[in-house]
Every structure is written in C-alpha cells, then in structure tokens.
Amino acid sequence: MTTTATTPLPTLGAAMPARMLETYRDWLIEGRRDLELQDFFKADVLNGDWKPLAAEIRKQLDGHKGRLGIHGPFWGFSIATVDPEVRQIVRKRMMQALDVCEEIGATQMVVHSPFTTWDYNNFDNRPGYLEDAFAQVHAALDDVVARAEQVGVTLVIENIEDIDPRWRVRLAESFASERVRVSIDTGHAHYAHGSTGAPPVDYYVVAAGNMLEHVHLQDADGYADRHWVPGEGTVRWPSVFRALSALSSNPRLIIEIRDHSRILDAVEFLTKAGLVR
Template sequence: MANVAGRVLGTMIVYGYPKLSLDAELDLAEWIGAEVLEILPRWKELPDPRLLRQAVADRGLTIHSAHGCWGGESILAPRVDMGSTTQAVHEASVDDLRRCVDWLAEAGGTVLVVHPGGFSDRAEFDARRDALAQALSTLADHAEGTGIIVAVENMPPGVNPGSRMADLAELVQELNRNELGLTLDVAHAHIAADAASETLAAGRLLASTHVHDNDGRHDSHHPPGQGTIDWPSWFAALDAIGYTGPIVLECIKKIREDRSRYRREVLAPFLGPSSR
C-alpha cells in the first residue's frame, strides 16, 4: 500500500526567531521522529538559507517545504494577499512570494506553501479568483526551472476562494502548470467540510500536507489525537488519490510547550516503516 511504500513524517520548524534557536528546533524535530522539514522563516529578517541548509543536512534531515509569506508575515509588502483586487497590494504580494521562491531554492527545498488570500466577502469571489490566478501564473513563471512547486493551501471558512479545496483544484487545473500544486491542511478541511472529502477534491494535485487536530470549530493546532479528526478516514482518502508524500505536522508550538501532548501512536499505523 502507498502508506508503507513512501509516506514519511515531517514537521514544521521555525527559523530566524530570536527566542527559538535552530539547534533546539532540530532537536525537537528529531525527537518527534521527523525525516523531512517545513520551514517557517521569520521572513522580515530573511535568515540565511545556506546556513539552514547545512545545519539540516548535518542532522541527516531534508528540507521539504517552506511556508511562504502571508498576511502581515511579509518581507517588504505591507500585507501579502494574492487574491487582493487592489493593484498595489497584489503586486507587492507577488513580489514578496517571488523572494520566497528564491529563498527556498537556496535552502534546497521543493515546495513553497502559499495562502490563496485573506478573509473576504463571498461577493468578491470571481474578482479575487482572477487576481489569484494571475498571481499563481506569475509565480509559476518565476519558479520554472527551479524544481519548486508553489502549492496553494486550503483555508478555514471565510476565504473566497480558498476555503474549499474543489475551488482551488479547479483553478490550478485550469492554469495547467507543473510548477503549481496544492497543500491539504487537514484541520482547515475539518472545519470547512471534512478531511476526507477535501483530500479527494485535491486529487493528484496534492503536493504536501499540514497536519494538526481540532474540534471542528476552532483552528487550534493541537497534535493529532487531541481533536475530532477521523484519521483512518483521512489516510484512506490519501490512499485513494495515491498520495505518498510527507505527512507534515503543523503543531510544533504545542509540542514545544508540552512534549507529552504528542501521541506517536495516532499516526504511526499510517506511515512507512522508517517513520514508525
């Protein structure tokens, strides 16, 4: 089965934050049992990607992905929103995300996770969809030849488009670029609809995952097993679409605060032998 053949455990770590050392984050990733990493840089500081690449390699780990700029977590843009219909905001957002692509290429990763936009009125759906399509096309052009996939993440309710994976999948299919894909945030899916159906909607476009748990109402980023997500159902959906990529935890803050919150046995049955 797909889960035995290729599914490894990953985790997000932060990088460039003054109170959180890279060594401590890598120590925690190793304790979790992660083999691959998603990096959340402190984008305003643009921390050295080459230093990161070497430190990760020295631990025998691999950089899989980075979380691109979003909202106020930007480099030069006042705010990053690819769906914005305000030209200045849109252009500044795309410029910052180009910088993220370049940074990730230096760090040696392969997937840049991006948000489709911020909270918005449903009446703006079509206009924001057009803006998002334009932004993704520009980023695909910029990523061409780098080996990087720009993977759009599904969001909680209120992001138009972006809260339903079917809308994002339709857009990425229309753009038809090898440099574009999708990231499935299982906990966002649990709030917007359900994890399994949103995964099936992503289909073969799925390039990465964000894995955490919640009660179906609040985006609380609990470790798996501390909410109400049906994990066997979700992994069955991953099998159905043939996804063999990493299972990337996005709950390191909670684990950092209290390691006893992390229950290895929740995901272990669904991972390849090296990640159990």
Template sequence: MAPRALGTMIVHGYPRASLDAELDLAQWIGAEALEILPRWRSYPDPAPLRRAAADRGLRVHSAHGCWGGEAIRAARVDLGSTDPKAHADSVADLRRCVDWLAEAGGRALVVHPGGLSDRAERDARRDALARGLLALADHARGTGVVVAVENMPPGVHPGSRMADLAGIVAELGRPELGLTLDVAHAHISADAASETLAAGPLLTTTHVHDNDGRHDTHHPPGRGTIDWPAWFAALDAIAYEGPIMLECVKRVREDRSTYMPEVLDPFVRRRTW
C-alpha cells in the same frame, strides 16, 4: 501503500528558537522531512539551515511562504487582493520566498490563497489569485519548486474549499503549481477525507494537526476529532506519496506530552534517532 514519511514544521530565524533546538525536536518527533517557517521580515540565510539539516540526516521538503503581515517587504501579502499595488507587492514577496526555498534545497512552497474576504468579491479575487499563481509559476520554472496553494478555514473566497483551488490550479495547467491539504482546515470547512479527494493528483504536500471541527487550534493529532483512518484512506485513494507534515510544533515545543505518536504510527514511517 507503503507508509509515508513523517515530517514536521520548524521555525528558523526567530531569536527565541535556536536552530539546534528545533532540529532536536524534529528528531525527537521521529521526522525525516522538514517544513520551514522562516522569520520572513529578517529573511534568514537558508544555507546554514540546509547544512545543519543535512548533517542530521534531515531533508528540507517545504517552506511556508509569506502571508498576511508575515511578509518580507510588503505591508501585507494577499494573493487574492484586488488592489493593484497590494497584489504586485504580494507576488514580489512570494517570488522572494521561491528563491529562498530553492536555495534551502526544498520542493514545495506553501502559499495562502488570500485572507478573509467578502463573498461578493469572489470572482474578482479568483482572477487576482489566478494571475498571481501564474506569475509565481513563471518565476519558479527551472527551480524545482512547486507553489502549493493551501485550503483555508471558512471565510476565504475563494480558498476555503479545495474544489475551488483545484479548479484554478487545473485550469492554469502548470507543473510548477500544486495544492497543500491542511487537514484541520478541511475538518472545519467540510471534512478531511472529502477535501483530500477534491485535491486529487494535484496534492503536493500536507499540513497535519487536529481540532474540534470549529476552532483552528493546531493541536497534535489525537487531541481533536479528526477521523485519521478515514483521512489516510483518502490519501491512498488519490495515491499521495508525499510527507505527512505536522503543523503543531508550537504545542509540542511547549509540552512534549501532548504529542501522541501512536495516532499516526500505523500510517507513517517514523524514524528512531
């Protein structure tokens, strides 16, 4: 399979991180695709971002939707909440995220299936998550946006295992729904390769960072214990053609020497600017 495009998350709308500096960093990494983490409480205008990225030959691929306290109007965003008001407010905020990403020109909205929860509430939370995803699919129809549910570290019921999320998305059967594989979350919950195989053809996008298999530290690839060749073999097995989206930009922003391009270079299409 041909090397996949390299992408990276950048932030937008944060007072201490200018857009130009974030785009400079993306180009230094060699990315061609972007995932945007907006400062959702301020709901920053996506139009200048879209223009600035395009002017540099970068494309907006995805955005990280609201979660927890990183919300727009809701007190907290939790798609698995069994509280009717909290659930309705969560869906409403994520609808706003769909609209924002459509205006930014992106395709995949990454959403969390919920937060830490009690295993005894699993069935009720699964029902709430399915209803929330169906409402978001209805809202995303015709926008070109796919709502891609992310696998979480242990403690989210359901949500920590990709097979559970894949089962929900497959049951709903909507083209506006897909999956995000967070390779480092998978490394903690099970292993990256098997969780990727569980996602199968529903895999829409990725979050790529490294850890020691115990703590979600968001280190750059090569700074942890993930078996990268095995993970890329699993991507080949499911014929995934989307970007390899780095989610370690905070570490790289703080110290560029932590980024080891040689770890991913055999598997990705990295641009030189």
C-alpha cells in the same frame, strides 16, 4: 502513496522554525523525513539579511535526505487582491521567498488560498465572480510561477477558509503547470466543517486527488484553528488516512502544531494508531 499490506506506512515529517532543528535533527535525518521551515513567511525576515539564517539551516541539515520546503508569506494580503499596488507586494514577497528556496535547496512552498467564507456565499451572486478571482490570482502569481518553474519549486495552495474544497484544485489546474499543486490543512478543513458547513476532512483529500502534494496535520475541535497534537481534537484520522492511501502523488505529511516541543507526541499518536511511521 498507499498503505496496503504490501507497501510501507507513510513517513511523517514536520513543520518547525529553524531554532528547533537542533532538537529534531537526528529524528529528521535518521528517518529521511520531510521538513517545512516556518521562518520565511515574515516580512521583516524576508526584508532583512536572512543569509546567515540560511547558512545555519544548511549546516543543521547536512546529511538530510528528506524533502525540504518552506511556508511562504501570507500575512497582510490575499493572492487575489484587486489592488494593483498590493499585487506588487504579493509578487515581491513570493519572489523573496523563492530566493530563500534557492539558497537552502527547498523544493516546495506553501501559499494560502484566497477563498473566504464571504466568497462561498457570493460566487453565484454576480456572474463571473469566480473567474474574476482566478484572474486576480494570475495577475499576482503568473511571474512567480514562471520563476518557480525555473528554480524547481512547487507552490502548494493551502485551504484556509475554503468551504468548497474544489476551488483550490481548479485554481491550481488553471496555471497548467507542474509547479502549482494543492495543500490541505486538516485543522482548517475541520474548522470549516464544524463552523461553516464545509464537508469533512477526508472529502478535501478526495477533492484534491493527485493534485495533493502537501498536508498539514493538526487536530482541532471544529470551532477554531487549534493546531493541537493529533488525538486532542475531533478530526477523524482513520478516514483521512484512508483517503490519502488512494493517492499516488506522495504528498508530504507535515505535522504542524502550535507547541513545537510536542512534535514527537503527535508522531507517537499517529504511529500507535497504525497510520504512519
């Protein structure tokens, strides 16, 4: 993806629950926009009969040519859990989510980073801390990654509390799989920058390089995870998009805001800024 005079501006997509598809269907289809569905990270949905919802999604997306993904499960666990019984739950939830991906034709799933603020201050406090964390993630996800390779779904690891943006890149690379890559959430990165001493958002993009295949675009104030419409917070959007323009990995640029009724407000702000279409 580049934004030079000879190449088009990147195309925005959006994250939303399936109930919003009717509202944005024409916008998604006419613009060939990427979509991330936000229904399938909940345990009650994954444990229930989600097939009717999947059928409705396929119906609503008839004619959609953009790339489709889902937000994977994350509530209640870390993918680096040390508890072997919890690890079984992690594996189960991820496999359930991959079932969904197969059913609806999704090719990407967002997974939350396991790295915390505590980790940042303690990685050098004990030899092997980082290596042990990697081993715990592999114990939970190796089978999941093998399944993702079989069904053509890429897991993208999203920063949550991450202070050092390079950890997730190293973790993704440790799988040696084309089906494990990196995601950036701009608001999470801006929170970490403002509240925990992390670098600014564009540094996260640079650190990820062409391992970056997914971006959540949301604005924040550097204090909390706001999920505001871009323009309402203090993220330095021109620097973020300059960093993105250097990449060739063509990451999905996904508006992820709390108020789904304002997705087009977010699009308008970034479009008027000359950053996207």
